[in-house]
Amino acid sequence: MIKLYNFPMSPRARKVRIALAEKGLQYEKVTVDITKDEQKKSEFLAINPNGKVPALQDDGTNLYESSVIMEYLNDKYPTPPLLPADPGQRARARVLLHYGDNPFDSACAAIVGEVFFKPKGQADQNAITKAKQDLTAVFEHIEKELGNREYLAGPFSLADISFASWVPLFGSLQIEVPANCPRVKAWLARLAERPSVKAAS
Ligand SMILES: N[C@@H](CCC(=O)N[C@@H](CS)C(=O)NCC(=O)O)C(=O)O
Incomplete structure (x- = not known):
């Protein structure tokens, strides 16, 4: 097993x-x-x-x-597939997976480091502000990438999972999606509602 x-x-x-x-x-x-x-x-x-x-x-x-x-x-375990079959679409999904694993993950992890791992009252507010600015840039980029797609690669994929895994922490990290990213906001809400994301949270 x-x-x-x-x-x-x-x-x-x-x-x-x-x-x-x-x-x-x-x-x-x-x-x-x-x-x-x-x-x-x-x-x-x-x-x-x-x-x-x-x-x-x-x-x-x-x-x-x-x-x-x-x-x-x-x-x-190829069923259901979590990457598109078309090589170009598959590569694009991997680019976005990488994007989730790098600038997005790093900014979230920086906030976790300050909020959860520093003694109470000792969080570096400048570091938190910088990480939140980085996250705004990530959300603005993803807003463009999403276009009219339901998920990043069209159907749900590994790229979405890289972002969905952090969503349950957004409340305690006080991470908010900026008002100029309505597609991101709707996509994150869709991700949070997926049974797999709920089961894993
Ligand atoms: N790039 C690694 C990062 C893994 C990672 O940093 N895991 C954290 C928990 S989310 C951890 O084990 N932290 C303990 C430590 O770094 O000592 C991956 O994606 O698996």
């Missing part, structure tokens, strides 16, 4: 949980409590030498890096 090394609050582990739910796959969850540094223990470092969740084991394959894991699941 598929084994997911998971932490419930982790947005990167949530990506994998959403992909597993979309595919309707059964799996075993093994909790690695990152608040207790369990990810740095030698038993777990043997599974992910980077000492981070998620990691996944399936059929003798040992994997880490959330987007690599999602691509593996999509290759091994």
